Amino acid sequence: MQDIRSSLRDYLRIIFYWRGTIAVLFFVIVITSIAGSFLWPPTYEGVATMLVEAPSENVVFNRPALGAPAVPQPVSLTEAREQLAKTQSEVIRSRFLIGKVVDELSLYGDITGPMKRERSINRLQKRISVSLVRDTNLIKIVAE
Numbered sequence: 001m002q003d004i005r006s007s008l009r010d011y012l013r014i015i016f017y018w019r020g021t022i023a024v025l026f027f028v029i030v031i032t033s034i035a036g037s038f039l040w041p042p043t044y045e046g047v048a049t050m051l052v053e054a055p056s057e058n059v060v061f062n063r064p065a066l067g068a069p070a071v072p073q074p075v076s077l078t079e080a081r082e083q084l085a086k087t088q089s090e091v092i093r094s095r096f097l098i099g100k101v102v103d104e105l106s107l108y109g110d111i112t113g114p115m116k117r118e119r120s121i122n123r124l125q126k127r128i129s130v131s132l133v134r135d136t137n138l139i140k141i142v143a144e
Contacts, residue, residue, distance in 0.1 A: 043144065044144070045142060045143070046142070046143045047140065047141070047142050047143075048140075048141045049133070049138050049140050049141070050088070050092075050138065050139045050141065051137055051138055052084055052085045052088050052137045052138070052139060081137055082132075084137075085132050085137060085138075085139055086132065088139060089130045089132060089139050092130050092139070092141060093125070093128070093130050095121060098121050098124050098128070099117070099121050101124065102117065102120045102121050102124060103117070107120055107124060108120050109123075111123075124143075127143055127144045128141065128142070128143050129141075129142045130142075
């Protein structure tokens with residue numbers, strides 16, 4: 001028990017001896033963190049999750065083998081759902097739809113010049129990511 005008290009007393013003596021250096025170091029770290037948070041440019045992120053509903057009718061796709069005639073074959077519901085979600089995610093990423101968003105919301109920002117619409121579309125395409133949520137009918141859209 002005596003050893004524990006003496007070791008605790010030793011630690012407190014060391015901390016008391018270096019208290020000035022510890023305080024300065026603490027305030028330097030706090031001030032640097034605060035300055036960095038105010039100087040760092042703000043980054044905003046919007047996240048949306050969409051539910052892709054499968055059509056109510058039976059889904060049938062043609063899957064011809066090489067050299068064989070196209071014969072309609074039923075596809076499993078899971079596979080049809082996955083294909084539908086992939087299709088919708090590609091539609092969301094399409095240049096046409098992003099162009100409509102840019103025009104509707106006037107997302108030209110600080111871009112000037114004759115190709116400002118095209119550059120705005122390219123910039124928005126780079127900032128949008130679309131991903132499928134595994135084993136679901138959901139699509140996650142993230143815009144930075």
